[in-house]
Amino acid sequence: MNSHLTKLQPYPFEKLKALFTAHTPNQSLTAINLSIGEPKAPTPAFIKQAVQDNLDTLANYPLTKGNPELRETLVRWTLERFNLPEHSLDPELHVLPVNGTREALFAIAQTCIDSSHNAKVVIPNPFYQIYEGAALLAGAQPVYADLRVVENDIPGLDEISDATWQQVQLVYICTPANPTGEVLPLQGLRKLIDLAHRHDFIIVSDECYSEIYFDEQSPPQGILRAAAENGDSNYSRCLAFYSLSKRSNAPGLRSGFVVGDSNIIQHYLKYRTYHGCAMPVSTQHASIAAWSDEHHVKDNRDRYRQSFANAVEEIADTQAIQIPQAAFYLWLPTPIDDEDFAVGLYCEQNIVVLPGKYLAREVDNRNPGANRVRIALVASPTECREAAHRINKYLKNIS
Template sequence: MVFDRLPEYPWQKLKPFREKASLFPDGVIDLSIGNPIDPTPEVIQKALDSASNSPGYPTTWGDVQARQAVCDWYSRRRRTPGLVPDQVLLTIGSKEFISWLPIMLGVGPGDVVVQPRLAYTAYEVGAAFAGADIFVGDEPSEWPANTKLIWLNSPGNPNGSVHSVEFLKRALERARELGAVIVNDECYAEMGWDEPWDSYIPCMIDPEVAGGDLTNVLSIYSLSKQSNLAGYRAAFAAGDEKLIRGLVNLRMHSGMMVPMPVQKAMIAALGDDVHVTEQKAIYRKRREILLPALLAYGFEVQDSEAGLYLWVTNGKNCWETIAELAEIGIVAVPGEFYGDAGKNFVRFSITATDGEIAEAAKRLQNALG
């Protein structure tokens, strides 16, 4: 059965360390999960409220107004003009799309799904659902001949690395050689911290990358991070119109559709850049408090140019570091969760409150004696 192909959900392994951290006199500071905790912007809440009387079924594809809002956003924020609503699909968050895409593409036994060397677990889960093999590797020339689906993730989770236009073009060229679908998961694209990524992070369907040919190319995005909408499950895919149409047909059969009030909220979120700028400033402030404390504690920060995490190492096995942090009431994520390449790393999230971030920094500093 399918559930035999998957191990226990990895986050269960953190439970004893979270329990240990909770014994610290002032309680636990949980910097493990990147769960937005700031209020959903009022402009979005009002849009949701105003659409609460929505008695009919929404369309699977998504209301044309919502899909046009996505097109306008790509033009304005992602340097990708000229998209039309038929090139956009609304999804119930991005995780469901990632997990089910291999099956919907007809990927199966004997086929390969490529994922990054350090990767969010959903890519591997999707391959397992489909019974396909997973190939872990960032170098396009090494991707196998029987590859059917390639996942990129820029900015990356867990390590916050960013792919350049040049790399995306090379990855796309290899995908075309293989006849594979290539998808870039871009959900942290509004969260670049330093030059050159603080103003723009390259998009997979940017004409500079794809040259105007979106055959078998998709960009996916979630509003969970930029707009504090994790609870709304609001996301979308954009790119190859033929591919989008095929996915819409399959999703019609399976009843996958975004509720109409959420679609109205998405329109409001995508049309308002002010709240995104404000939220980024909040995260920047938290990052600027936690980062120097981690460095002073003895961690080396790698990548982390974008996104909501700090990816750090002290040369020790990640579980040894997780146990050490639990002694001062802090929970982070062992890098092993994201692949063998992460076994000496831990990931810290900056999505905790201002007070929690300040307290975590204080505990790290106090631990130095």
Template structure:
């Protein structure tokens, strides 16, 4: 009666966390509150002009919104890709607005993954740890998800070039997140060149999840689409996914986009005409303004850069601490992620996520089992208090 392909899925990360923690009462200091450091939900202020734009365009709620994004929004996105990355994009044929990037990361596989690859079941490559939608997208299109461990030894980046030829010949899609969630590692241009060359050789597409690209410590991360264009790769080889959730502190806006080759975008648009949930017109106007404005992005980045400095100070003497290059997570090494998360909750009231909830067991082990993920999204003082509690509880 029900599909077997979803029958063995583990519980999603946050229900698993609640099952681990919630039947224990934390021991809180007098006057101290629970510190939530699990979900990557930005808490910095969003731009103050958002409410005004919604009010000015409120009549748009009375109309069905443009499914692919208004021409003005598509143009603002294409302009931003050009300014930020140097990528050349036709807004009418190479951009589609999304109701958040998760929708796009899933539906792109639905629209583009073939039923077979070289006469066999297709493979979808995903870094491990990974954003869970990558795995579900693969399963949904009857592909085999293949997990490529990203460990400290590999710079917390997956080495796709080390995969055996029989895997690469069946590969249809490779998901890659840079900056990486959860490790904060940034793929350099050489990494993208190697992966794109591999895609060209074995004829698979690369889905570049770049939603953390505007939150970084020093140098801005390179964009996969620009690298592909510089290489003269097949225009359909790379699709990039971006969001306003992290860049602009608007996770509730549910606004992002996918950009890539015109044939790929045409197919995604066609599927979305049947199955998508377009962004309401007033919110598309907010997104149009957000992609055109960098002032609020610079201010937001400065707040995270201060948080990086605080984390570096708190964990300066902790063996194995690795400062993130980008994003807003710490990936802290522990003996056992579940045990550490439970101990931390019971003794301090700080909630963090066990790393194994974001990764899968492979022949090379589970790369998340000996880590916890710590989200640095709370206000600075609260975040610092939480980091100190983590250090004193787990690393003293």
């Protein structure tokens, strides 16, 4: 067996299942599960239709690189969305389709890490657990970093010593972040890119929540925009990852893409050719349709905006809630231990939320997820109101 497997922690949902085994939910209330970040709105009909219309392509092997039409669509979307210099991305060189960003975020570490040198990988804390597993299975040591935003900066970057930076080969960032909803500011991203050049590491920017935001006037910016503002339209050492799962309510389609530094992309393509993870052509057609339409994405944002408004209204009399900048999670402070809070809410109100501790690691005797729960507001606005109403009742009971 691969000895690195023993280093992997159980996934947060396994921990949650274990936590709940000895407990029974309040059966008089309907169950509401807000623990998983899986959109509950239906996948738009035109995306499903595009899959159906292209089922004949099942007769052929797809290309790992994807069809040219798909790569052109992905490049067009990225250039427009982030207002990048014209022609700075070439569909032949700078982009690859992936079967959802989860596998891609994992595979990039396997491609880039050289484990013969004490490799280190910086990951945000709290985080999406794939970063940690990807680093460990690539033979690297995770460095859990506090990447919170303070006044347009990411001061946690300054806390990493030069000696550590020398060993860092890859940095994962998540912007907008799961679970906090924070968007990393351009100034902080530009500083990170400077560090990447100074210490020779790769930035993997997970931007799968980039299209779920609340202020239509200021969509979140990302790593490629920051590189462009640094005057680098080769995007060197930078990769951005985008997904249709949240943007288009299509987590089952398994469609995303990676875009950025053409040199890394070429190595990644080599890795992926062996990995055998080409995207089915019917999925490619559905992806072209989805990335070419913004109406359904705007409708989606309107729904999340309503869900958050409903939730805030219900809980406001007990606890002031900060609406995140983006993504669809409430990262709610809890007046008691987060595991106890989750168990109590399950038993009293039949609502499932994720204890914050499960999404972070203890550093210097502090777990940044402690006394928080992650509430995924993915249900309909009406169901989110009902859930928030019950959470408020529960908060009142325990305070």
